[in-house]
Structure formats: C-alpha cells, structure tokens
Amino acid sequence: MGRGRAPCCDKSKVRTGPWSTAEDLRLINFIQKHGHPNWRALPKQAGLLRCGKSCRLRWINYLRPDLKRGNFTPQEEETIIQLHNTIGNKWSKIAASLPGRTDNEIKNVWNTHLKKRLITDEANKHSTMDDHSPNTCSSNYCTSSSSTSISTSGDDNLEILHCDPDNSPKQASGYSDNGYIENIPSDINIDIGVWELLNSNINPLQESNKTDQQINSCGEQDTNLSVFTENNVDGEIELSKWLRLLENELGLTNDDGDHLRMDGQHTVDQQITNFEPEISPAFLDYSPIIWPSSPQYLGD
DNA sequence: AACATTTGCAACCGCATCTAA
DNA sequence: TTTAGATGCGGTTGCAAATGT
Incomplete structure (x- = not known):
C-alpha cells in the first residue's frame, strides 16, 4: 500500500458536475x-x-x-445516533446497519440534522434543568430554525417510488x-x-x-x-x-x-x-x- | 420585490486499504 | 514479499432552494 497515487483519470477529458438523464x-x-x-x-x-x-x-x-429514498425514520435516526456514539464517523459501518441507505446519505443527515439536533437537545436539557419547562422540541428534524416533521410511515417513504x-x-x-x-x-x-x-x-x-x-x-x-x-x-x-x-x-x-x-x-x-x-x-x-x-x- | 443568509445534499478530492500479478 | 492499480472511505465543497430581512 501507499504507492504514489496516480490520477484516476484525465480531468480535462471527463465531465464533472450533475449527471444528466x-x-x-x-x-x-x-x-x-x-x-x-x-x-x-x-x-x-x-x-x-x-x-x-x-x-x-x-x-x-x-x-x-x-x-431507499425519502426521509429517515425515527428508528433509522436513532440507529445512526447510537452507532455514531459507539464508533464515530464510520459512515460505511453505520450504513451497513441501515439497508438501503448510503454512507454519503447518512453522513449528510448527520451533519445537517442529527448533529444540530443533539446540540439543541443538549442545550434544551440544560435550560430545562434551569426552568423546568417541558422540552417541546422532541420531534425529528426539529432544529432551532424550523420544525419540519418527517414522515413516520411504516413503509419508509417507499410510496414515493410509486405513483403518489x-x-x-x-x-x-x-x-x-x-x-x-x-x-x-x-x-x-x-x-x-x-x-x-x-x-x-x-x-x-x-x-x-x-x-x-x-x-x-x-x-x-x-x-x-x-x-x-x-x-x-x-x-x-x-x-x-x-x-x-x-x-x-x-x-x-x-x-x-x-x-x-x-x-x-x-x-x-x-x-x-x-x-x-x-x-x-x-x-x-x-x-x-x-x-x-x-x-x-x-x-x- | 430585492437582496442576503442559511440549509441541504450531490459530487468531488485525496488518502487508506485491498488485491492480484 | 513487493509493487502498482483499483476500490473504499471520510472530509469537504459548490450550488440550488429555502428562508430571513
């Protein structure tokens, strides 16, 4: 291992950016x-x-x-949080526990939703300890800026692959x-x-x-x-x-x-x-x- | 309505690891 | 065992859409 890395391709001869149909x-x-x-x-x-x-x-x-496509279910999010807590940023390992999900997708969800949510939850926990107010931000995707709830349908949003x-x-x-x-x-x-x-x-x-x-x-x-x-x-x-x-x-x-x-x-x-x-x-x-x-x- | 900022995610980059000769 | 090429992985970036001012 560890050889000098040859370029994977001639960048001037390949297309980059979004893929066309x-x-x-x-x-x-x-x-x-x-x-x-x-x-x-x-x-x-x-x-x-x-x-x-x-x-x-x-x-x-x-x-x-x-x-799989569509939003992550609360179960999937919980799995990600637990596994990340255990093994850290091993996205491919985490993805192996979530059939149909990719490491990239999980990484993105972690970085854009879950990490922030955990931080928010942590902050809420501390403030709750101060004023004993109920934590009303327990829903998924509830961030400081919005409260976009996700679908929790049992079939993991597979309906989007059909004619809905x-x-x-x-x-x-x-x-x-x-x-x-x-x-x-x-x-x-x-x-x-x-x-x-x-x-x-x-x-x-x-x-x-x-x-x-x-x-x-x-x-x-x-x-x-x-x-x-x-x-x-x-x-x-x-x-x-x-x-x-x-x-x-x-x-x-x-x-x-x-x-x-x-x-x-x-x-x-x-x-x-x-x-x-x-x-x-x-x-x-x-x-x-x-x-x-x-x-x-x-x-x- | 116009502009600025934030969000979300697909795609890229480069190092690590695997594999076959 | 060594070597070089192929693949996997995780961090990062670019940009369109959404949201805020």
Whole structure:
C-alpha cells in the first residue's frame, strides 16, 4: 500500500458536475448488462465521459435499485445516533446497519440534522434543568430554525417510488446558464420511470404504439426493456429507440424527431456524439435527473 | 420585490486499504 | 514479499432552494 497515487483519470477529458438523464440511463444500462467488474474501465466501455470514481459514486449513492429514498425514520435516526456514539464517523459501518441507505446519505443527515439536533437537545436539557419547562422540541428534524416533521410511515417513504402525486417532486431545477433545463415539469416523474421501466415486462419496441403508457411517469403500464438483457442482440439499437421515446416524453425532441434543448433550440455536443450518435446530445446534456430523495421535493 | 443568509445534499478530492500479478 | 492499480472511505465543497430581512 501507499504507492504514489496516480490520477484516476484525465480531468480535462471527463465531465464533472450533475449527471444528466442520459448519463444515468447509460450507466444503468451498462451495469444491468455487464455489472461493474472494473469501475476504472467502465466509463469508456459504457461510452461515458466520466471518471470511474464518479460512475461508482453515482451508482452507489443514487442509481442502485435497492436504495431507499425519502426521509429517515425515527428508528433509522436513532440507529445512526447510537452507532455514531459507539464508533464515530464510520459512515460505511453505520450504513451497513441501515439497508438501503448510503454512507454519503447518512453522513449528510448527520451533519445537517442529527448533529444540530443533539446540540439543541443538549442545550434544551440544560435550560430545562434551569426552568423546568417541558422540552417541546422532541420531534425529528426539529432544529432551532424550523420544525419540519418527517414522515413516520411504516413503509419508509417507499410510496414515493410509486405513483403518489402528493409525493412527487414539486420542482426540479437545473442550471439554465449552462444549458440545463430550467424546470422539469412535476408530472414527468422521470425518477419513477427509470426503474419501473427497467423492471417491467413488456418490450417497448414491440409495444411502440403505447408510448404514453410506457414512459408514463407513474409506470403503471408494464414494460420490458429487453434492451437491458445480454440475450438481446439488437440491444443497442433498441436502447436508442427507447431513449428516443423517452426523449419525446421529456419534450427533448420536436415533432420531427429533431433534438432540442429544453429551451427549444437545437443543440450539438460533438464530444458526446462522438461516442454514440443515436443518443441525443440534448438528452445527454440538458436533463439531469432530480430524484425525489430529499425532503424538499416531497409533499407536506 | 430585492437582496442576503442559511440549509441541504450531490459530487468531488485525496488518502487508506485491498488485491492480484 | 513487493509493487502498482483499483476500490473504499471520510472530509469537504459548490450550488440550488429555502428562508430571513
């Protein structure tokens, strides 16, 4: 161990920053097909202009199908507090005790909520000892500035992965200055679509006249992306077609099938098109998926 | 309404550790 | 056993959204 550390990649040749929908789909597609035996080689094999570490992080923290989403339950928070009290900042160890949660997520929750809450509770305890006033700040996420209570539903907020309009993302904003879309309409729910599409049972290309249902944000129409299977020899072609369907759903193409930026302008990204011309440059560049993973995107 | 500040979290960085040749 | 590359991990940062003034 302890060799001189070689750069993990040539930073000038990789993309950084938020992942686009197409990048996510391409990563998902590749891992579904091939797994991830070698993260370093994966970006090139998958046609992604990303560092292997970035791909790994994206998959582990965001795209893995077994991830839980939504707020932490009081039980989970209690587990984190107890384990942190025992082993400290061993986030991966703590995450191992919380199935579906990532070390990064736990770290963020600790730093943004739990640590502050413990400090507040400690302060309250001391003040209570002074004036014997009841501690009214026992609810979760009750910080000094607000009292956003979290859902305590028994199914750990898994409802957000289904078609619950009340829990759909209220807004997802991108970076208009960089060409990212300004807003994703809340009724698109791309977050739901991806995994439901991946897990569903009807080949979209055999059922191509059912586009509306296939890419339906609610995923109520069962679909099967056979493009994601090893056995499909035309997988890449089918994937391209499927991505086009998805682009249509997202409004990334016009009626003629031309690729559009979300602002309606045509666009070309030569770097990306060099990899796979079938994939819309607009799609690769201008549509970051915003998953409903954070309380701010959830309904009241 | 406009601006400033705070919050929350995805993503990045770099060191530690693991693994295979 | 040594070495180099790959992966894991924890700290930190950047930025959009939320909130306050």
